[in-house]
Amino acid sequence: MSTNRVHTFCRICEPYCGLLAEVEDGRIVSLRNDKDHPIHKGFSCHKGIQYLRVHQDPDRLNYPLRRCNPRSEERGDFAQVTWDQAATEVGARLNDIVQRHGDKAIAMYTGNPIVFNSGFFANAEALSAGFGAGPRFGALTQDCANKFAGSEAIYGSFLVHPFPDLLHTDYFVGIGCNPAVSHMAFIEISDPMAKLRAIKQRGGKTVFINPRRIESATPETGEVLQIKPDTDFYFLAGLLHEIIFKIGYDGERVGKHAKNFDELIEFVKTWPAERAAAVSGISLETIREIAREFCAAPSASIYMSTGVNQGSQGVLAYWMLQMISLVSGNLGKRGGNLYCVGFCPTAQFTRRKQDQPFFDTEFGELRAIAGTMPGNLMPELLESRQNPVKALIVISGNPLLSIGGEARLRAALQGLELIVVLDIYRSATAELADYVLPATDFLEREDINTLGLGHQLEPHVQYTPAVVPAAGERRDDWWILSRLLQAMGRPSLLDDPQPKPFGAVEAMLQYSGLSLDKLKQLPCQTAVLPEPDPEELFRFGVQNDDGLIDCCPQLFRRGYASAEEHWQGLLAEPKDQLKLITRRTPLMVNSWMHNLPVHKKSVHMTNPLWMNPRDAESRSLFAGDEVRVQTDFGQVQADLVLDETLRPGVVAMSHGWGQSKAYGLSTARRFPGVNVNQLAAVGPGSFDVLSNQAQLTGINVQVIASSP
Amino acid sequence: MTFVIAAPCVADYSCVEVCPVDCISPGPEDPEFQEAEQLYINPQQCIGCGACVEVCPVVAIYSADSLPVRWQHYAEVNRSYFMRRTKTDDVPRGES
Ligand code: SF4
Ligand code: SF4
Ligand code: SF4
Numbered sequence: 001m002s003t004n005r006v007h008t009f010c011r012i013c014e015p016y017c018g019l020l021a022e023v024e025d026g027r028i029v030s031l032r033n034d035k036d037h038p039i040h041k042g043f044s045c046h047k048g049i050q051y052l053r054v055h056q057d058p059d060r061l062n063y064p065l066r067r068c069n070p071r072s073e074e075r076g077d078f079a080q081v082t083w084d085q086a087a088t089e090v091g092a093r094l095n096d097i098v099q100r101h102g103d104k105a106i107a108m109y110t111g112n113p114i115v116f117n118s119g120f121f122a123n124a125e126a127l128s129a130g131f132g133a134g135p136r137f138g139a140l141t142q143d144c145a146n147k148f149a150g151s152e153a154i155y156g157s158f159l160v161h162p163f164p165d166l167l168h169t170d171y172f173v174g175i176g177c178n179p180a181v182s183h184m185a186f187i188e189i190s191d192p193m194a195k196l197r198a199i200k201q202r203g204g205k206t207v208f209i210n211p212r213r214i215e216s217a218t219p220e221t222g223e224v225l226q227i228k229p230d231t232d233f234y235f236l237a238g239l240l241h242e243i244i245f246k247i248g249y250d251g252e253r254v255g256k257h258a259k260n261f262d263e264l265i266e267f268v269k270t271w272p273a274e275r276a277a278a279v280s281g282i283s284l285e286t287i288r289e290i291a292r293e294f295c296a297a298p299s300a301s302i303y304m305s306t307g308v309n310q311g312s313q314g315v316l317a318y319w320m321l322q323m324i325s326l327v328s329g330n331l332g333k334r335g336g337n338l339y340c341v342g343f344c345p346t347a348q349f350t351r352r353k354q355d356q357p358f359f360d361t362e363f364g365e366l367r368a369i370a371g372t373m374p375g376n377l378m379p380e381l382l383e384s385r386q387n388p389v390k391a392l393i394v395i396s397g398n399p400l401l402s403i404g405g406e407a408r409l410r411a412a413l414q415g416l417e418l419i420v421v422l423d424i425y426r427s428a429t430a431e432l433a434d435y436v437l438p439a440t441d442f443l444e445r446e447d448i449n450t451l452g453l454g455h456q457l458e459p460h461v462q463y464t465p466a467v468v469p470a471a472g473e474r475r476d477d478w479w480i481l482s483r484l485l486q487a488m489g490r491p492s493l494l495d496d497p498q499p500k501p502f503g504a505v506e507a508m509l510q511y512s513g514l515s516l517d518k519l520k521q522l523p524c525q526t527a528v529l530p531e532p533d534p535e536e537l538f539r540f541g542v543q544n545d546d547g548l549i550d551c552c553p554q555l556f557r558r559g560y561a562s563a564e565e566h567w568q569g570l571l572a573e574p575k576d577q578l579k580l581i582t583r584r585t586p587l588m589v590n591s592w593m594h595n596l597p598v599h600k601k602s603v604h605m606t607n608p609l610w611m612n613p614r615d616a617e618s619r620s621l622f623a624g625d626e627v628r629v630q631t632d633f634g635q636v637q638a639d640l641v642l643d644e645t646l647r648p649g650v651v652a653m654s655h656g657w658g659q660s661k662a663y664g665l666s667t668a669r670r671f672p673g674v675n676v677n678q679l680a681a682v683g684p685g686s687f688d689v690l691s692n693q694a695q696l697t698g699i700n701v702q703v704i705a706s707s708p
Numbered sequence: 709m710t711f712v713i714a715a716p717c718v719a720d721y722s723c724v725e726v727c728p729v730d731c732i733s734p735g736p737e738d739p740e741f742q743e744a745e746q747l748y749i750n751p752q753q754c755i756g757c758g759a760c761v762e763v764c765p766v767v768a769i770y771s772a773d774s775l776p777v778r779w780q781h782y783a784e785v786n787r788s789y790f791m792r793r794t795k796t797d798d799v800p801r802g803e804s
């Protein structure tokens with residue numbers, strides 16, 4: 001028996017950790033962290049390694065399925081069909097729908113996993129356009145749309161996100177992030193905790209801002225300032241106010257690279273640090289001290305993540321963050337915040353097309369963000385009278401659990417004529433589908449790490465072959481969508497007798513004189529690229545026509561009133577108001593890995609409500625109590641777990657649970673937990689108009705003991 | 709960053725199951741398995757993922773940099789367990 005070792009990489013989150021697979025007789029017998037990888041040098045987390053269990057999971061989809069019972073029945077009765085049958089039938093029904101209802105009748109939803117799939121992602125625009133002009137939805141508006149909207153307005157491209165140069169920085173502020181558990185988003189970084197420890201070792205400092213004493217804060221990294229949820233914008237504005245009005249800013253740098261600075265000053269004037277201190281739970285003195293330290297450090301960098309994104313002021317917070325970096329002289333500077341071209345400068349492909357993106361709809365003025373409509377309006381848009389949607393194609397996504405208001409969305413989905421789901425599992429959403437089409441997992445498809453382009457701390461590009469051939473009749477997502485287009489009689493990648501899903505990737509590699517063939521010759525099929533030149537931000541990042549960073553985009557004015565209103569609301573709140581935040585535990589990633597028995601241990605067998613012991617005591621609640629968590633929008637039952645790492649007044653639950661109706665997932669269904677997104681506001685007026693971002697954290701809740 | 713099992717361990721093996729790189733010993737194949745009163749993490753192999761911390765019912769596992777002062781010496785206790793084993797040519801489980 002021969003053992004074949006294949007260097008590959010994980011595609012669950014941004015680090016793209018190197019993995020080493022051992023294959024015997026066409027089967028993967030082990031999956032480990034890859035110690036030979038030139039960048040990761042053996043770093044990975046357990047999720048990457050445990051993905052082998054996803055690959056081997058007996059609940060995985062292997063064949064195209066067609067529903068035999070009406071969709072009104074909660075549990076799907078599915079029968080195996082051939083690819084030809086599935087494609088022909090779906091193609092005919094889509095054509096019929098388009099003929100009767102027009103070009104906007106097919107909607108699409110893309111989940112997060114697809115962005116780690118370069119064969120699909122490089123062709124995403126063409127594949128999506130092939131299905132017409134119906135609304136597009138995605139996980140994007142649930143966790144990071146504010147960053148896209150912010151950078152598009154400031155830099156002119158939604159893909160420019162200057163990241164903290166953690167290899168050189170002397171001072172790091174990390175807000176609403178937990179690198180030890182989530183390994184950071186919008187920066188491709190290997191072993192973030194090692195980088196954070198190194199900051200302290202070289203005499204620098206890290207400060208975390210988070211309502212929870214996160215795992216990332218250790219004596220070897222830095223402390224957490226326990227901020228009140230959803231007040232990050234005020235905190236950041238307070239820092240900026242201190243820098244501009246008290247400490248002094250780098251006027252020369254601002255003049256050289258930016259415009260509309262006077263308007264920014266006007267805005268910031270209205271948000272002094274005193275106002276931040278009044279609502280954030282961080283004292284005026286501390287805010288001032290951080291501003292002073294940030295400016296005094298030889299270099300300083302700043303970063304925010306999902307905890308801020310999912311709040312109510314995510315765009316404005318991201319704006320303040322960019323401006324702090326700019327005016328303190330740290331933007332585009334070694335040790336500050338950087339942009340990295342990597343193997344291809346991609347910002348130019350995503351240049352802002354119009355300054356005023358809003359258009360009139362029956363639901364008021366709306367915009368798309370990176371082509372994506374608000375998830376919080378998904379039911380309304382599907383039921384639109386002006387542009388009725390009749391079919392939905394879901395690509396590796398689980399909107400039923402990811403978007404708020406599960407029951408409302410379920411009803412809207414039930415009203416559609418046709419639902420087609422491409423996935424590796426029969427997910428909760430797939431349970432509602434007419435056709436469920438089996439996709440490959442990351443061990444079954446070739447790929448390169450394209451997502452990190454623009455924000456790689458240690459730039460490199462790795463190719464992986466499919467480690468093993470696809471099991472059953474699983475197919476790559478690009479192939480499945482192309483096959484459906486082909487069946488509709490529309491152009492697709494399959495028109496070429498030798499389809500080239502990696503054609504676009506090859507073209508990008510050429511920019512650096514690379515090719516897939518060249519990568520295949522290198523150790524771990526990986527090319528290590530030079531570290532970013534700090535000036536790359538100004539040369540390749542900024543995409544505004546005049547080459548200048550916009551310090552005060554006109555567009556943001558639409559958010560000013562809501563920032564003021566929210567601040568007033570916070571001041572008026574009762575002192576004991578509980579605030580719900582969402583928390584990712586080490587044993588989960590959204591709704592991805594809920595079917596692995598290995599993760600169903602101790603408190604992680606369900607989705608508990610975590611509460612500070614002081615709050616429990618004052619409410620006469622005890623660990624293990626069953627409690628009802630309720631908002632104006634919904635309620636869920638959960639078991640109470642005491643957690644003194646939470647700031648008093650803050651409770652936490654995790655997103656991605658609520659699997660009781662996922663009949664195809666035997667483990668997840670045995671440990672269903674509740675869907676916390678049922679507590680979030682949905683519908684018109686519930687999302688940030690600037691970015692379509694839903695508010696999923698900092699939600700006011702009531703917690704009551706369930707009657708025994 | 710490696711993780712360390714400290715004094716509270718009751719050897720219930722919850723962590724062994726969840727560790728993705730099999731670096732917690734002794735396991736069922738090891739001779740000491742029956743009598744073990746505490747388990748140990750191999751610092752050479754631990755990838756620092758923290759998965760074990762989450763499942764330990766008695767909060768016995770800490771990252772080496774946040775061990776409570778009274779159990780500081782457990783980093784060495786864990787390490788030396790594997791030194792002993794390697795000397796007798798018993799390669800720790802999970803060594804590649
Ligand atoms: S850190 Fe992310 S990319 Fe790395 S192994 Fe874990 S899940 Fe995979
Ligand atoms: S931290 Fe991870 S790798 Fe280390 S012992 Fe625990 S589970 Fe195993
Ligand atoms: S889970 Fe905790 S108590 Fe159980 S064996 Fe591991 S360290 Fe010991």
